[in-house]
Amino acid sequence: MSLLHVDQAIVLQPRAGFLGVCGRAGPLSPCPLLRHYLPPDQGRERGAARCSARAGRGPSDTAHTAHTALAHRPPSALRTSRAREESHVYGGLLPYEESEEDLERLPTTRTHVMLNLADPSAAFRWWRLPADGVGLARMEFIVAHQIKVHPMALLHPERLDSQDRHLIERLTEGYPDQGSYFVDRLSHGIARIAASRWPAPVVVRTSDFKTNEYAKLLGGRPFEPDEANPMIGWRGASRYYDQGYREGFALECRALRRVRETMGLTNVVVMIPFCRTLGEADRVLDTMMEEGLVRGRKGLQVYVMAEIPANIILAQDFAERFDGFSIGSNDLTQLTLGIDRDSEVLARIFDEADPAVTRSIGTLVTRAPSVGRTVGLCGQRPSDDPAFTEFLVAAGVDSISVAPDSFATVKQHVAYAETHPRSTQ
Numbered sequence: 154m155s156l157l158h159v160d161q162a163i164v165l166q167p168r169a170g171f172l173g174v175c176g177r178a179g180p181l182s183p184c185p186l187l188r189h190y191l192p193p194d195q196g197r198e199r200g201a202a203r204c205s206a207r208a209g210r211g212p213s214d215t216a217h218t219a220h221t222a223l224a225h226r227p228p229s230a231l232r233t234s235r236a237r238e239e240s241h242v243y244g245g246l247l248p249y250e251e252s253e254e255d256l257e258r259l260p261t262t263r264t265h266v267m268l269n270l271a272d273p274s275a276a277f278r279w280w281r282l283p284a285d286g287v288g289l290a291r292m293e294f295i296v297a298h299q300i301k302v303h304p305m306a307l308l309h310p311e312r313l314d315s316q317d318r319h320l321i322e323r324l325t326e327g328y329p330d331q332g333s334y335f336v337d338r339l340s341h342g343i344a345r346i347a348a349s350r351w352p353a354p355v356v357v358r359t360s361d362f363k364t365n366e367y368a369k370l371l372g373g374r375p376f377e378p379d380e381a382n383p384m385i386g387w388r389g390a391s392r393y394y395d396q397g398y399r400e401g402f403a404l405e406c407r408a409l410r411r412v413r414e415t416m417g418l419t420n421v422v423v424m425i426p427f428c429r430t431l432g433e434a435d436r437v438l439d440t441m442m443e444e445g446l447v448r449g450r451k452g453l454q455v456y457v458m459a460e461i462p463a464n465i466i467l468a469q470d471f472a473e474r475f476d477g478f479s480i481g482s483n484d485l486t487q488l489t490l491g492i493d494r495d496s497e498v499l500a501r502i503f504d505e506a507d508p509a510v511t512r513s514i515g516t517l518v519t520r521a522p523s524v525g526r527t528v529g530l531c532g533q534r535p536s537d538d539p540a541f542t543e544f545l546v547a548a549g550v551d552s553i554s555v556a557p558d559s560f561a562t563v564k565q566h567v568a569y570a571e572t573h574p575r576s577t578q
Contacts, residue, residue, distance in 0.1 A: 286353035288554025304401035306372025389427025
């Protein structure tokens, strides 16, 4: 697949004779076609109000107001009715520019530039990139695409209907128990990503589905509540010690232990998402300890996502419990500005560079090193905005993690920012 930049969009050409463009309408509301056919590290561009794809043709020059998107497959292969309802096909081609980078000539930087990865099958596609590791490996992608089953459904098939039980039995055939299926598939997915960057660190975020996303997994509906706003509901750390998911998190821990201790990939760092309180942090770490994942033992480091204002306000207290922070700029912006990040109506004021957000980032970067903790940022904004990258470098972040297709560009922006320092004020 080749990726070409067109103004503020990304052109994806999976194979000859098929071309599409991913554009943006809302901060994080991906086009349904793009979300369905592309891995998150290639497809999490900022939303698409409409999408356009046509075999043998390119994106439209008549779609002036509609942001367009694409797919891996021709329209005849599109399966979701929602995607068909929101799709529009146009004729005509947009101009684009194509450039090549010599990876050996990329500058070295003090600030680590790392990768965001999700799809294990793509890990070795990017192994030649001189990245400083993986700053964000999304566990939920492996669960959704390689496991496909809600972990609690594997452990409690008695709560499922006969159809789901039958499907799960077919998926897990040959395994001694259905929990082993989850551990085996997850551990191999994580190991593939970790091995592709060995011995550089690979930060694996434990599952961060929202309840509506968990419910869409095979067998998931009986285990998930209906929430008015899943984005700030039962997600992340709050699930791991709760009886409604505690056993599922135990399977995640078993997979992580297997990768580190049995497969020997000790470059894996565990990261906890959406941890709201200090008490919650303690409960999650205790739960991990019960499952044999002990921070500090066998070199295990545990990071926390800094994506809630509480993580910034109590930075030094969280630093006593975790080895590092990774700023999730989308959630941090959402919760700092009080904007639903999926709202197209409010997309015009959703801005990671808002002073309230950048001041929070600056505060964390100042406080964390005082207690020996690192701070990184994983998000799309540095890929899109060189000025934001300059801000991060000037603030003193230790690492920036970006999608692989943006790596070379961001690496150059970081090098420029380091040699042309500016004030963060």
